[in-house]
Amino acid sequence: MANAKTIEPDQDQSHPVVELRIRATPDQLPVLRALASAIAIHENFDLDAIADIKLAMDEICTHLIVRSTEGAVLVCRLQFLAGTLRVAVSTTTNEPDDFSPRSFGWRVLETLTDSVDITQEPSGGATGYVTTMEFSKTNGMYS
Template identity: 70%
Template structure:
C-alpha cells in the first residue's frame, strides 16, 4: 500500500517535494508512473516530455525493484524548480552492481532525460546498500 506525500519542514515551501513510499514490488510501477505523470502535467510539461518522464520513472524503479532486498521500500521524491523536474528514487539493494554508465538502462535514461545520476552507499542497518537513482527533465527542452 502506498503512503502519502510529505514536505520536509526545513525545505522551501514555495517548491514542495512530493514524496511517496511504496513496497519495492512490480505491482507498484503503475502508481509511480501515474505520480510522475501527474506532477509533470501539473507543471505544464508537453506530451512528449510527460511520456519520457513516465518511461524514465518506470526504468529507474524497475532497476531498483529487481535489485531490492526482501521487504525493501522505494522512496520516490519529485520536485519542480526552475523549469526542471527532479526525480530521485531510493531503495535498499542487495549489492553494488552494474547500474552504471555502461548498462542498457543507463543509455535509455540518458535518451529520455536531461541528466541521470546514481549513488550507492553501504546501509548500516542491513547487509545491503542504499541505492539512489536521480534524473532531471527540463520543461520544453530548455537547457540547464
C-alpha cells in the same frame, strides 16, 4: 530504510517536494508512473516530455525493484524547481549496483532525460546498500 536526501524543499516551502513511500514490488509501477505523470501534467510539460518522464520513472524503478532486499520500501521524491522536474528514487539493495553508463538501460535514461545519476552507500543495517537513482527533465516552456 532508503533515504532520498538529495532533493529537499526550500525553507520557505515555495518549492515543495512530493514524496511517496511504497513497497518495492513490480505491481506498484503503475502508481509511480501515474505520480510522475500527474506532476508533469501539472507543470505543463508537453506530451512527449510526459511520456519520457513516465518511461524514465519506469526504468529506474524497475532497476531498483529487481535489486531490492526482501520487504524493501521504494522512496520516490519529486520536485519541480526552476523549470526542471527532479526525481530521486531510493531503496535498499542486496549488492553493489553494477549499472554501467555503457549499458543499454543507462543509454535509454540518457536519451529520455536531461541528467541521470546513481549513488550507493552502505545501509545503516547489517547488510545491503542504499541505492539512489536520480534524473531530471527540463520543461521546454522554461528554456
